[in-house]
Amino acid sequence: MASSAAQIHGLGVGGGISSTSSRKPTFSFAPRSVFFGQNLRRTTATFLKHTSNTSRRRYSTGAVRIVNEKVVGIDLGTTNSAVAAMEGGKPTIVTNAEGQRTTPSVVAYTKNGDRLVGQIAKRQAVVNPENTFFSVKRFIGRKMSEVDEESKQVSYKVVRDENGNVKLECPAIGKQFAAEEISAQVLRKLVDDASKFLNDKENRKHALNLHYIYAVLEVGDGVFEVLSTSGDTHLGGDDFDKRVVDWLAGSFKRDEGIDLLKDKQALQRLTETAEKAKMELSSLTQTNISLPFITATADGPKHIETTLTRAKFEELCSDLLDSTLPSDEVERMVSEADKFAKEDKEKRDAIDTKNQADSVVYQTEKQLKELGEKVPAPVKEKVEAKLQELKDAIAGGSTQGMKDAMAALNQEVMQLGQSLYNQPGAAPGAGPGPAPGSEAGPSDSSSKGPDGDVIDADFTDSK
Structure with a gap:
């Protein structure tokens, strides 16, 4: 898929927005500037006309709305965890730092006090079972x-605190964790x-799922809304692994008279092998299990x-399989979702x-800082006053109050754009525009270029 690099000027100032990739056609705008935005009552559209190397054509874009929103979903699982992000309106699994699609929900502390998280913690669990959680x-x-x-x-020690709560003991650092x-x-x-994937630490959103096994979802306008949840919050993938572990340990005890469940290192090896076998049986009808030197006796x-x-x-897992998503539970969740639909929408x-x-x-605030002294003082004061009103509305928590404050701020930002347009030497076609991320007020005819809503631009395809 071809992609492009563009330099676009906004609000009549010299700075621009640019994006680059492997193939680099370049939009070089003739001395006019454009402002992207959305109007509250009708759409303010920006149109472009460009020239290719072989022919001269006019392309109209329709309304342009710049949205810089990235949503991340995190599934913090009992056994493994995963991160997904919305890309092009579709959820995409985000690979972790190790290049894997899932991260083991494992934390370990070494004898030196170093903390390990994820796959690196899981790999050393066999030799450090009492400090691997x-x-x-x-x-x-x-x-x-x-x-x-x-x-x-589990291979680590679970203890009781003075209030009867569960604590996990970590001998390596002499500490108990909740x-x-x-x-x-x-x-x-x-x-x-996820932050490395997004490369955006200033304006992130995280959707955290701590314990939902399954849920009724409503999907619309790119939003996944949890309407109802149910399930065994203590059921995880390792419950299935344990059935295999118990089967292996039971067979070994029957044949050899040795209980491997009392040997922490043997138990860890059994657990890892059971998980591997479970995954292989997703695509195979049978799998071979080989654990050499699982233990030793006087006989060798x-x-x-x-x-x-x-x-x-x-x-082995029949009861676990039977307990997931029964029909009566689905009906209960749908009924619950309908009951609270209005409240959830609000x-x-x-x-x-x-x-x-x-x-x-x-x-x-970012726009005001970048424009600096280009903004007339009276206009800047009005924008800052409405900006403070919006901050107060946010602190107050009133949804309608925030909407009203945003609309009022937007009107002042429109005036800010108009004042820049009216300055001596301002580029034709630069008109008032809304605060980024908000809806705008009435548009002004001065925002149109001399060709109606069409702005000339030269297009060069550089390979």
């Missing part, structure tokens, strides 16, 4: 009395990976060599308005 999400918000069974399934602290460290890595080393079929795996409107208002404040 995984599946911690099942402990979030739980009392020690509620997690007796879960605490036996499960939320470990999950926060995984989340921090996910956010950092012991090994595990066996085959797991998909049918056997489904048998909440979404409030959130969207707040985000838009924050963006308008940031973009307006």
